[in-house]
Amino acid sequence: MPGTLSEGFFGVSGLAQMEKDFGTQDPWFFGTSKYERDKYAQQIYLAGQHLKKLPENILEIGSAEGVFSKALLSHFPAAKYVGVEIARTPYLRAQEALKPYGSRAEIINADLLDCVGDLPEGKFDLIFFSECVYYMGDRIPATGFFKMFETLGQKIAPEGVLVMAHIINQQDAPETPITRRPVMDAYRTMIGGVDGLKRVHFSEHTQFKEEDGRDYTYELWVFKKNYPSGLSETQ
Numbered sequence: 001m002p003g004t005l006s007e008g009f010f011g012v013s014g015l016a017q018m019e020k021d022f023g024t025q026d027p028w029f030f031g032t033s034k035y036e037r038d039k040y041a042q043q044i045y046l047a048g049q050h051l052k053k054l055p056e057n058i059l060e061i062g063s064a065e066g067v068f069s070k071a072l073l074s075h076f077p078a079a080k081y082v083g084v085e086i087a088r089t090p091y092l093r094a095q096e097a098l099k100p101y102g103s104r105a106e107i108i109n110a111d112l113l114d115c116v117g118d119l120p121e122g123k124f125d126l127i128f129f130s131e132c133v134y135y136m137g138d139r140i141p142a143t144g145f146f147k148m149f150e151t152l153g154q155k156i157a158p159e160g161v162l163v164m165a166h167i168i169n170q171q172d173a174p175e176t177p178i179t180r181r182p183v184m185d186a187y188r189t190m191i192g193g194v195d196g197l198k199r200v201h202f203s204e205h206t207q208f209k210e211e212d213g214r215d216y217t218y219e220l221w222v223f224k225k226n227y228p229s230g231l232s233e234t235q
């Protein structure tokens, strides 16, 4: 896959920026914020709405320090979990955090763009890919982005589900240009255009994040693999 984080988002080294962000433990308050907790709960709820059976294999892209990973492992006690995390600092913290789950949990320290093709075909009933698509979309052309999702789509089990959450139009932050609504609209269209994937949910939410003293708007998207034809999309 073309693109490296050294060309990355923010106009400087994206990976260095990400490592710098994680210089502070839990820089986005994933572990303590009600805003983040509610967003995780909604994603788990949506997964349950669209899965026909409990997942056996879960993949999380951008697992950060493992906060959502732990929630997933607890909520789906029969499932195995694989996380992909590019930055070393959160990867090491996630490894530590997931130790109690033993062989049920595995974290790969890699760039999804490099390893997406190596993930097993048709294995994952449930994929979470939240709050990180912009970091990749900023590094590769639209053709590469579409190809990444075509490849990822092949990793989803029949009738499996891809759940995504994305902040929209983040203000006054390095992320501002990469979270703009028209760009996110284009990503959503591209993912929905992957052969065999169908968007089955779209919603937008605005919620106050106490830790930052401001509202944020985010979208939730769900795509389903091999969605039976003739059924209409729900909002």
Ligand SMILES: C[S@@+](CC[C@H](N)C(=O)[O-])C[C@H]1O[C@@H](n2cnc3c(N)ncnc32)[C@H](O)[C@@H]1O
Binding pocket: 018, 028, 030, 061, 062, 063, 064, 065, 068, 084, 085, 086, 087, 090, 110, 111, 112, 113, 129, 130, 131, 132, 135, 136
């Ligand atoms: C803002 S955090 C979101 C964490 C979590 N997914 C959530 O929703 O709370 C984004 C994470 O994605 C990771 N990330 C960014 N680009 C990545 C890539 N190409 N491959 C794997 N992980 C990536 C970052 O290092 C960071 O830990």
